[in-house]
Amino acid sequence: MPQPQRKAVALISGGLDSMLAARLILDQGIHVEGINFFTGFCVEGHTHAIRKRDRARPKRNNALWVAEQLGIRLHIIDVSEPYKEVLLNPRHGYGANLNPCLDCKVFMVRKALEWMEANGFDFVITGEVLGQRPMSQRRDTFPVVARESGAHDRLLRPLCAKLLPPTLPEREGWVDRERLLDLSGRSRKRQIELAHRYGLHDFAQPAGGCCFLTDAAYSAKLADLWRARGRRDYTLDDIMLLKVGRHIRPRPHFKLIVAREEGENRFLEGYRRRFTHLYTVSHKGPLTLLDGEASEADLELAARITARFSQGRDAERVEVEVVERAGGSRRLTVAPMGRDEIPQGWYV
Numbered sequence: 212m213p214q215p216q217r218k219a220v221a222l223i224s225g226g227l228d229s230m231l232a233a234r235l236i237l238d239q240g241i242h243v244e245g246i247n248f249f250t251g252f253c254v255e256g257h258t259h260a261i262r263k264r265d266r267a268r269p270k271r272n273n274a275l276w277v278a279e280q281l282g283i284r285l286h287i288i289d290v291s292e293p294y295k296e297v298l299l300n301p302r303h304g305y306g307a308n309l310n311p312c313l314d315c316k317v318f319m320v321r322k323a324l325e326w327m328e329a330n331g332f333d334f335v336i337t338g339e340v341l342g343q344r345p346m347s348q349r350r351d352t353f354p355v356v357a358r359e360s361g362a363h364d365r366l367l368r369p370l371c372a373k374l375l376p377p378t379l380p381e382r383e384g385w386v387d388r389e390r391l392l393d394l395s396g397r398s399r400k401r402q403i404e405l406a407h408r409y410g411l412h413d414f415a416q417p418a419g420g421c422c423f424l425t426d427a428a429y430s431a432k433l434a435d436l437w438r439a440r441g442r443r444d445y446t447l448d449d450i451m452l453l454k455v456g457r458h459i460r461p462r463p464h465f466k467l468i469v470a471r472e473e474g475e476n477r478f479l480e481g482y483r484r485r486f487t488h489l490y491t492v493s494h495k496g497p498l499t500l501l502d503g504e505a506s507e508a509d510l511e512l513a514a515r516i517t518a519r520f521s522q523g524r525d526a527e528r529v530e531v532e533v534v535e536r537a538g539g540s541r542r543l544t545v546a547p548m549g550r551d552e553i554p555q556g557w558y559v
């Protein structure tokens with residue numbers, strides 16, 4: 212009797228590894244569909260579109276691009292709500308920054324498994340490589356992901372399968388173990404060779420991890436937000452705003468988000484109504500959002516900082532419009548802060 216065609220769901224991040232893993236399994240005649248999870252912290256996408264310095268780079272969603280190259284369907288799933296629990300209370304703790312990589316992997320594989328079961332698929336594949344990342348891709352943490360996600364031996368890592376015990380798809384003969392790989396370590400040389408052999412050239416090469424949580428500056432801003440609010444919580448808007456602008460905290464009870472360029476100005480415009488905000492009227496300058504509560508003296512200070520980043524920075528007086536969140540606006544005429552008057556410690 213002919214065997215039914217087996218189906219695998221591939222975690223697709225948009226990077227090279229997950230693309231190659233899916234490709235190896237497709238090559239074995241398995242039906243593959245991709246899943247890309249949106250946590251809110253992904254480096255992908257809109258931050259590149261906002262900032263000018265990234266303008267030369269093509270604006271594309273790399274996960275969609277990968278799916279297109281592979282000719283597979285991609286399911287983009289918003290997990291930003293349930294992901295909060297992963298980030299706020301990681302069972303296995305954080306990596307070098309606020310990256311809960313091991314819990315994150317467990318979570319994503321578990322979600323993929325649920326999808327697999329709901330859609331009649333047979334196994335899950337990931338682009339993990341043994342020893343590539345210090346927290347989640349180690350010989351001792353691989354079984355943790357397989358066990359805690361509930362996937363057990365339905366989780367196949369095609370790029371390093373030969374270094375691991377055979378999984379169900381290999382034992383059942385759905386997949387030929389001999390045609391899987393034995394990649395390990397941090398070098399990407401073999402992956403890049405393989406990509407070129409497949410005729411793939413224009414793939415994304417993320418410098419750090421797959422999300423902002425591995426970034427020290429971003430993690431510092433998130434920790435500051437939790438400290439200032441006195442609780443570890445966040446909304447999607449909070450974490451989007453941490454990706455944009457200069458963040459300056461002159462007082463514990465409020466911070467300023469100052470646009471650095473036109474694109475950021477436009478992005479912050481979208482949040483104007485939800486924050487007390489300031490902008491210069493006598494000179495061109497940035498939009499500044501004020502997050503927190505501010506007294507009269509605080510508003511004056513905020514206006515002076517806003518003026519500092521405007522084209523009136525060397526003028527004696529700059530006129531700043533202050534629009535309070537509660538409604539009502541007025542103009543303050545202030546002396547811009549001097550170059551050295553903003554202490555480094557205020558920058559979050």
Ligand code: SF4
Pocket residue numbers: 310311312313315316347420421422423424425
């Ligand atoms: S880098 Fe981010 S998305 Fe990737 S495993 Fe770590 S926490 Fe998860």
